[in-house]
Amino acid sequence: xxxxVFKKRLENFSNKDExxxxxxxxxxxxxxxxxxxxxxxxGWEEVEKxxxxxxxxxxxxxxxxKDTENTYRKRLEQWGKPFVLLSEEAGRVEINxxxxxxxxxxxxxxxxxxxxxxxxxxxxxxxxxAFYDKNFNPVCCCVGDCVSGKIAYADKNGxxxxxxxxxxxxxxxxxxxxxxxxxxxxxxLDMDGASIESYAMKPKKxxxxxVDRYRDLFLPFKFFLPNGGPYGxxxxxxxxxxxxxxxxxxxxxxxxxxFIAEKAEVVxxxxxxxxxRCSDNVKTVLxxxxxxxxxxxxKLLKKIQECENx
Numbered sequence: 001x002x003x004x005v006f007k008k009r010l011e012n013f014s015n016k017d018e019x020x021x022x023x024x025x026x027x028x029x030x031x032x033x034x035x036x037x038x039x040x041x042x043g044w045e046e047v048e049k050x051x052x053x054x055x056x057x058x059x060x061x062x063x064x065x066k067d068t069e070n071t072y073r074k075r076l077e078q079w080g081k082p083f084v085l086l087s088e089e090a091g092r093v094e095i096n097x098x099x100x101x102x103x104x105x106x107x108x109x110x111x112x113x114x115x116x117x118x119x120x121x122x123x124x125x126x127x128x129x130a131f132y133d134k135n136f137n138p139v140c141c142c143v144g145d146c147v148s149g150k151i152a153y154a155d156k157n158g159x160x161x162x163x164x165x166x167x168x169x170x171x172x173x174x175x176x177x178x179x180x181x182x183x184x185x186x187x188x189l190d191m192d193g194a195s196i197e198s199y200a201m202k203p204k205k206x207x208x209x210x211v212d213r214y215r216d217l218f219l220p221f222k223f224f225l226p227n228g229g230p231y232g233x234x235x236x237x238x239x240x241x242x243x244x245x246x247x248x249x250x251x252x253x254x255x256x257x258x259f260i261a262e263k264a265e266v267v268x269x270x271x272x273x274x275x276x277r278c279s280d281n282v283k284t285v286l287x288x289x290x291x292x293x294x295x296x297x298x299k300l301l302k303k304i305q306e307c308e309n310x
Contacts, residue, residue: 005029006075008167019104019131020140020155026075027142027151028164030068030127034111034146037064044118048089061089062114068127069110076106086282088252104139105132105280107255112229113146115201122147128230128256136278141259143230152234152260159237159264175264180239180292187293191220191303194242194296197235199228199249210247217245217303230257236290237264243300246288254286261290267297271304 006025013021037043043064069089076083081101085093087108106129111117113125130141140155144164152161152175162172173179180186188194196218200207207226211218218224225241230253232244237260244261246254255278261268270276271287289304291297 005032005167012168017140017155020153022075022079023129023131023140023142024151024153024169026072027127027129027144027153029071029075030110030129031144031146031149031151031164033068033071034064034117034125034127037067038117038122043067060114062111062118064117065089065111065114069108072106072108072110072129084280086252086255086280088250092280092282103134105134105136105278106130107132107252107278109230109252109256111146112231112253124227124231126229126231130256130259132255132278136280138259138262138278141257143234143257143260145231152231152237154260154263159260161234161238175234175237175260177265183239185239187296188242189293189295191217191243191296191299193222194220195223195225196221196243196245197225197227197232197241198245198247199232200224200226206247214245214247214304214307217300217307229253233257233261233268233290236266236292237261239292242292242296244288244290245300246286246290248285248287251282251284251286254288258288267291267294269297269301271301271308273301 006029009025009028010021013024045063046060047063047066048061049059069087076095080099082099082103083095083106085095085106109128111127116124125146128143131139133139142151142153144151149164151164159175160172161175162169200210235241236244268290271289276288289300291300
């Protein structure tokens with residue numbers, strides 16, 4: 001994509017914190033890359049295989065995955081500050097090591113939705129990028145919807161949703177309880193009648209284990225969305241879904257999006273009710289539960305324990 005477009009976006013986003021402005025511009029660029037590849041009917045080609053145990057159940061790396069990741073790496077290198085990139089394809093990479101400045105960790109899911117992209121299913125395409133300080137405190141986070149052109153983001157001021165229109169941000173709204181109520185999505189206090197989201201598009205790895213272990217948990221829910229990854233956190237932040245049940249989700253899928261939920265006045269814990277903490281270990285998997293309100297979350301955690309104690 002054009003360096004001039006990237007530069008113009010940085011200028012237009014300059015009313016925000018520098019790191020957030022870069023974060024937004026980088027994810028906006030990733031959205032452009034995904035859509036350009038789609039329009040040209042390329043990007044679905046397999047360019048590498050993952051080796052070893054890490055994501056051995058999903059070994060194919062496509063051009064769309066590598067192109068978005070390489071562009072993130074390029075922009076970080078150009079920035080000149082020291083980073084540790086924790087990314088889906090590259091793993092752990094030190095960038096600009098030894099350069100002056102405070103070290104930042106960058107967690108990246110370059111492109112979420114590779115199988116769908118490869119098969120021409122234009123839905124659930126996302127790209128996400130988050131920054132953490134040297135102590136793994138979240139600084140900012142952006143998750144881009146490559147189909148709708150929307151970006152959800154979070155920083156110290158809260159969680160937000162906006163449209164990317166060319167080089168500008170528009171229709172920016174704050175994601176909080178008030179927003180969800182205004183959109184006609186009030187808190188649902190019981191699992192009976194609520195909606196739940198959990199990644200289930202890969203049957204052997206996710207769908208069957210989900211049903212085998214947590215069948216009784218899912219039975220009361222009125223609606224099930226089989227998506228997950230970084231945008232699962234956004235779906236709860238928006239109030240589109242009442243619960244995001246992230247079972248054994250990869251590190252990059254969690255920490256490239258979780259900050260949006262944490263800043264959107266919803267409840268975020270692991271399956272035992274503990275705070276979920278980032279670390280320098282890109283190969284970990286995590287169990288994370290997100291609910292729109294404490295009453296629903298308490299019942300969810302209780303049901304999780306009942307299922308696990310069977």
